[in-house]
Each structure stands twice: as C-alpha cells, then as structure tokens.
Amino acid sequence: MKEYVHSEVEKKWQDIWDREEAFCVSDDHSKPKYYALVEFPYPSGQGLHVGHPRPYTAMDIVARKRRMQGYNVLFPMGWDAFGLPTENYAIKEHIHPKIVTENNVSHFKEQLHALGYSFDWNREVNTTDPSYYKWTQWIFLKLFEHGLAYKAEVPINWCTGCKVSLANEEVVDGVCERCGSPVVRRVKSQWMLKITEYADKLLEGLDTVDYIEKIKTQQRNWIGRSTGAEVDFGIAGTEDILRVFTTRCDTLFGATYMVVAPEHPLIEKYADRIGNMDEIRAYRDEANKKSDFERAELSADKEKTGVRIEGLTAVNPVNNTEIPIYVSDYVLMSYGTGAIMAVPAHDTRDWAFAKKFGLPIIEVVSGSDKDVNEECYPDVSEGIMVNSGFIDGLNVKEAQKKMIGFLEKEGKGREKVNFKLRDWIFSRQRYWGEPIPIVHCEKCGYVAVPYDELPLMLPEVESYEPTDTGESPLSKMESFVNCKCPKCGGPGKRETDTMPQWAGSSWYFLRYCDPHNDDALASEEALKYWMPVDWYNGGMEHTTLHLLYSRFWHRFLYDIGAVTCPEPYLKRTSHGLILGSNNEKMSKSRGNVVNPDDIVRDYGADTLRLYEMFIGAFDMAASWSDEGVKGCRRFLDRVWRLQDILVDGDSYSQDMETRIHQTIKKVSGDFDTLKYNTGIAALMSLLNDFTKKGSINKAELSLFLVLLNPVAPHITEEMWELIGNEGRVYRQTWPSWDEEKTVEDTVEIMVQVNGKNRKTISVARDIDKDSAIAAGREAVAEWVDGHDTVKEIFVPGRLVNIVVK
C-alpha cells in the first residue's frame, strides 16, 4: 500500500480543486441556494491563529455537505482590512498601509488555502479596495440623506501623552495602551449614526430570526428598552421645568429631592442664581477628569458624592412640595434626560445618597418589615401604595396607570420608552479608513460629495502620524482638504475623519452576492437569489457591535429599497475560543500560542481540521492539547489503513447494515447542529467496528469516505481515487439512511426491581408489554418471588421495572 504522506496528498488536491474551479459558484437560479457565511478576518501581521480554523472548518463542513445535498452554495471569503494595527505598523516601519495590507492578505490567503477550504475565491472582497469602499461611502451618503448621519459634540477618550483620541479598545486600565499616559474624557465634534432610531426595529427583528438564545438576550440587553414615564418638575420661581425619566412614576409621592448630572445644561443656564457655582463647577471638572474606566470601576459600591445646588428648588408635580436639587456623578447625562427624581425609600442608590446628605425618606410602597429609614426597600414590584394621596391603596400596576393619566391631564408627564442603546460614533481621527464623503462649506453647512464622484479616494500622504491636535493625518493635506462646495461652488473643506473599522464589515455579505458590480452595491437579482444569509457564524465578541451595526445598516437599506429582505441573517451561531494548553487565552506574553502552520506541516490540514472539530462542544471554550492532535492524526492513519482490509462488494454487508444506517443518521444530524465532536466520534466508532471485523468492502469504504469528506477533504479524495472510484468525493450525493434499518430486530432491555437494575434480557424489538413483563419477571424471579407486586412498568426498547413490596 502507498504510504500516507499528508503534504503530498494535500498539495495535490488543493491544486486539482483550483484547476477544476471546484467551489466557484454561479447564480444558477434553477437550484435551491444556500448562503453559508463566516466572519471575514482582519488580516493582521501575525497571520492565521489556531482560533481562525474553528469557525472556518465548521462552516466549510456545512458548505461541503450542502453542496452534496444538491444546493447551490455560496461560501465566500474576504478581508476586513482597514484598521489600527496596520496603521500603527505602517507608522513604525515606514511602509504604506496599502503595502502592509497586501502582504498580510497574501500570507493569510496562502494559509487558508493550505487548509483546503472550499471558499469561492472569485468572489473575494477587500474593504480597502476603492471599488468596494465606493459603496461603503454610498451607504454613508444615503444615511446622511435620510438624516441618520449627523455631527455632534461627544465625549471621547483622549490620551494626554500622544494627544490623540483613542478607541475604547485602546484604553487599558485607564491608561493609553501604547504610551501608558492617563486617558481622560474630552468633548469633540464627531460624526454620529442614529442607530437609536432603529432600536425598536432591531428589537422586533430578533423575533423573526434563528439566533442562539444567548445572542438574542445580549442584543436585547444592549438595546435596553424600558417603558416608563417622563415627568416634568417645575423649577420654583421660573418658567423652566426639569424633566426626568422614571420607570416608577407610582413612587412620585416619595420623591424627596432631585439629582442632575454634572454636565446638565440647566446648571449653566441659572449660573447667576446659584449661590455655590464655584463649588459645583469644581465638582463637574473633577467628574470630567475621570475616564469612563474610573467611573465604571468605582461605581459598584462607591460612596456617593454630590453638591447641593443652592438657590434652585424643584416642585413635585403631584403635591407641589418644593424639594432640593443636587448634582452628582451617579446620574449620567447620556441616559434618560440626565436628571432623576430620587425616591430614597425604594432605590438603593438614592437611599445611600439621602443617608449621606440627611435627606427625608418617605415610604410609599408598603411591604417592608423594617423602617425605611433603617434599610432601603427596593423590591417593590408588588405592594400597596401608602402616603401617596390619590393613589393610596392601589397596587403598583394600577397606581402607575392612574398616575400617568393624572400627569397627562395636567400636562406634566407622559408615557415614554427609553433605550440604553446610544448613537454610533462614526468618526476616527485616523488615516487607514474610508474617507467620509462630506464637504464643509461656510455657506451651505455639511454637503454630501455627489454620488458620481465616488469613490472619494483615500489620498497618499507623507506621514500617517496623528497630528498634535488630534486631527486625522488627512487634515495636513491641503490639496485634499481644500475643495469646492458641491452645492454652491464656493470654497469648502473636506471632512478629514475616516470611518471606523465597523463600516466595511457592516455590509460585506451583500457584496459577495455580486462582487464586481460597478452600478450598485449588488444587483437586485443577485440579492433576491442569495439573500438572506442562511447561516452566519462568528465570534461572541461581535454580538453587540458588528452584528448589531450590520443589522442596522441592512434594515436601513431595506427601508430605502436597496436590499430585498429586512433581516440579513436567518441563523447566527457562535464558536467558543481556543485556549492554550494551560487553559488560558492564547497570547504571545503567555507563551502558549500554537501556530497552525506548524500543525499543518507536521500532521496535515486534515488533522488540524479534524482536531478542531473534535476538541469539544463547538460553542464552548476548549483548550489546546498536542496529544489530542496526535490522536486525530492516528485516526486518519487508521482510515488510510482501511485499504489493507478492503474487499470487493458493491452493497453493504448484512452484519454492518444497521451500524451504517445509524452512522449516516447520526453524522447527518450532528453536522447540521454543530455537534461535530459527536459526529466524528460516530465515525471513529464505525471505523473501530470495521477494524474489529477485519474487513470493509468497497461500498462501505466509499460511504465512509463520503461521510468523512467534509471534515477531512484531502485524504478522502485521495483514497477515493486509490480504491478506483470514478469522479470526486466532493461531487457525490450525501447519503440518506433508511429509518427502518437504523434499529435492530432484537434489543437488550434492562429489568429493574424497585428501580434498581438487576438483569439484562434480549427481546424482540416490537415485543408487547405483557410478554416483556413476563420475560422480565422470569429473569428477576429471585428478587420478586414471594413479594406483592405494586406496579409494573414497561418502556419499549428500554426497560421493564417491577415494583414490589
């Protein structure tokens, strides 16, 4: 027998697949389509990581199996290539990011190719390609046109050392990831996308798709819809109001003071009436010095701080009581209205604050067995209202209803829905991203670059270093910045910020449908045929960013008629991380990184694919084991040696038939439900049976190769050819099983006495209850004779249980 040399076999078949264009797909509308998608990688300088092949192999198995089942399968790959690491590397090494990207992409591509994936490389996309980002810019302009892109002053992370704004990911433990200087919050004018306008649609859409539950929950929590009421408190001696959002308007009679965020505009507005303005400004400045990290870090059980606003009091609209107003950083400007009504009796934060500042605490929901002055009573979803005037005696729900009625009648409040979701900060003061196609004109304001001028090319610059002021490197390029206003023809200045990395990845799945189209992001015909994506797998870390952003863009494109379905992904799953052999996350500093190239070289791509699918449940983290890899290679060696015991035969031998049908069923089911580990285990078991038997016929081996092919495509093609079969495994039809043949004629059932196993007997599969029990009684006579029978239980195919006294 020929020796199994994985390097030769794998190279041979990869070349053949290339030559045959084996996995290039055409828009053949006569066949049912299947769109399998994996998240495209960021082509980093480090190359492929052993974490990448886990989802890629999983979806490659799905794609290969669906092809064998007669589907026209789109399984594409591309590059999410804009981004910071490339830019930083370019700065350090003085190489243009475009060149860095090209090198990285070609390295990645080689590595993916060596793993034998069935990607359709004719549809490769690259987000940094102008013919691609032309359409990213087009979508931005559409958003702008529909009022969903706007400029706003927002707080950003500012590195005091590099004098540059940082993405959240670049802030580590409150300091700059690169230079270690403290990071503070700073206000800057940024492009924003109004994802909040789509909050409800994004929430509702979740009910129509098949995502694993944990993803749905996380998205729902992130969107954070809560229903409550807006309540307007008067400000004594003025016409102004202080508006708050509350989910508990029933507790309004218990509101004994108010708190506003340090940045609340009301403070500056009444600066001349406020007695202690200096103190308040000092407090605000202190709060602003804190980075997000510090604010969050200290949040949990931090002592409450705050300052009373002297000279301003609020009027409670239900009883016209005047109550004090405080500033405190526990109230966030970014949620609700930036102001709250404090009900210390029933909110732990308000209670802590009230205790510290000696404010009154009034119980308004009964039910606590303690005095609310001694202990806060926050759990008040049930309970009866007390000390609450016209809603006394009502339960919480009724009280809320009546209160909203009252507020609406008085014009002092209304029902209101609030979201945690914030608008999407869309500007980056960076070079390596899509230029934002907007011109600022003194006369006309922000003006869109005309569609026929897209793509707005990213110009060549001399240096990618950010400027001292934190502006994008593009701002130093006068020839780029200065232009004519597209509207009035007067002097204009181009936007110099670029888009975040999330932009290009928010629609790439659409481009795969029609990647070379120059007139549209994809033709309607192609979109109609291919979309939505049938199965999308990706990392859990993208659930609230990429996954939500792309759903938002897609829904918007649907609303303007650019795409044909409202939700982009029918099904979403997530893979678990691959940890180092020490159970820790793989990283250079921990020294536990495994390079996939080494595994491919030493054991072969098929081994790596098999191992990563066998390592454990797909959605759970799994730690790397070199011994486990060897075990998988050993299995492939044993598969190869099946040639030694090969005999003639063009149908399954009788003694193996049941096992074979069981295995087809098991593998088919497991490959469709991400249970690759047990599917592979079933194949290992079947192999063990053939080895034990000492022979396998050609029909049986051929079947085995077809079942194993999606996981280990190279070795199976080679063996298929060696045993003299025609054609290719990847073009075979996926086998079906006969349900009748998956069950044995006789079954072993256990016989229990009082629930305890005593004997095992062999009976006909379709034995009736009485005969089964009779046979059972006979087998366990020594335990039941002489006892009274209480109950007899028969579970077909499983057991007989005789309960005696």
Next chain:
RNA sequence: GCUGGCGUGGCGGAAUUGGCAGACGCGCGGGACUCAAAAUCCCGUGAUGGCGACAUCGUGUGGGUUCGACCCCCACCGCCAGCACCA
C-alpha cells in the same frame, strides 16, 4: 449587583432531553511484534471491597418530586462570559 451559561473519571468531553452514567479521544497499566526502540495491533482502565461471579457507593452541596433524576422543582456553593450607578 444584573443577565446568560456551566459544574460528570487522571484529562478533553458523551448521555436519544426522565430510562444500563462515563460514548469517542487522550493519558495510564498489561501483553503481542522487535536484538532493541519507535510505530502498530490486542486486552484493561470511575471509586471501594472480594481470587471470583458479584456487591456497595458515585454526575458541585443540601433537600424535594418520581417506579426511576446528570436531566425536573426549591435552597446554597463555585467557575466562566457579557453588561454594569440605566433612574
């Protein structure tokens, strides 16, 4: 703190969703082949007791439901992930 998930041999993990716990793989022990080793093949492998057939115990802890519980219910402990002063 909130949300979601998990807890099973020496290890990675199975268990048709209430029906023989530990499939499959790793590791380990023994044997065959070999001058020897590697590779390969065969046998064994939850714990305790027994030469043995076998018996008892055993799925984080404590209780419960049931003829029967890794699975369902109640309480608790521990770990992982995400969010976190969200009004």
